[in-house]
Amino acid sequence: MTGPEPLIELNDVGRTYDDDRAALSGLTLRVARGEALAVLGPSGSGKSTLLNLLAGLDRPTTGEVTVDGLRVDRLNETASATYRRSRIGMVFQFFNLLDDLTVTDNVLLPAQLAGMPRARAAARAAELLERLGVARHARVHPGRLSGGERQRVAVARALMNRPPLLLADEPTGALDTASGADVRDLLRELNAEGQTIVLVTHDLALAEACATRTIELVDGRVARDVVAVSR
Structure with missing residues (x-):
């Protein structure tokens, strides 16, 4: 029997920088559609490099990176930008929301960049804000929200264009602890609905709560690969 179709395939991927430091070395990895993969490891283990390769923000020195059937490592800058708009949602530690825009306008940004019709984009934004529990803040600017609320808005923005990969x-x-628990619950719910997630974290509780599978990177290689029995 064959397993679920892979959304992500990395084949013998290496990334070496100008100082001859290998951030990744011979990394081969498959991530199935619908998985929630947590990536753990000490600082300098290659976690951020892996995310940047998956996002098309960096290119491997060697090997192949395929996401949703697309060879990401072969894309030029214009094609990489299109790829990120259409197939990738990104959520960051510090939210990266624009404080001079309302919550709704922040969520609408990816749709505007992708050329989505205005009425459809507005309906999608309203749906996401309602689903993520922040609809009452639609006309508010992010600076007036709590950290947990801002992260929910950031997740709504990331999901705006229905990306295969978050x-x-x-x-x-x-x-804080309570807001972190809210975001853990949110990511778990999204994955239960079928969203594929790759999560880089130092938070073991987050990995245990959200991930269907956990890998640990050490010196740019997979040192441990564990599938969760249950969540």
């Missing part, structure tokens, strides 16, 4: 980089790192 990348989350330390999404609870700037949150």
Whole structure:
């Protein structure tokens, strides 16, 4: 029997920088559609490099990176930008919301960049804000929200264009305990609905709560690969 179709395939991927430091070395990895993969490891282990390769923000020195059937490592800058708009949602530790725009306008940005019709974009934004529990803040600016609320808005923005892959980089790192628990619950719910997630974190509780599978990177290689028995 064959397993679920892979959304992500990395074949013998290496990334070496100008100082001859290998951030990744011979990394081969498959991530199935619908998985929630947590990536753990010490600083300098290659976690951020892996996310940047998946997002098309960096290119491997060697090997192949395929996401949703597309060879990401072969894309030029214009094609990489289109790829990120259409196939990737990104959630960051410090939210990266624009404080001079309302919550709704922040969420609408990816749709505007992708050329989505205005009425459809507005309906999608309203749907996401309602679903994520922040609809009452639609006309508010992000600076007036709590950290947990801002992260929910950031997740709504990331999901705006219905991306096959959601990348989350330390999404609870700037949150208090209660807000972090809210975001953990949110990511778990999204994955239960079928969203594929790759999550980089130092938070073991987040990985245990959200991930269907956990890998640990050490010196740019997979040192441990564990599938969760249950969540």
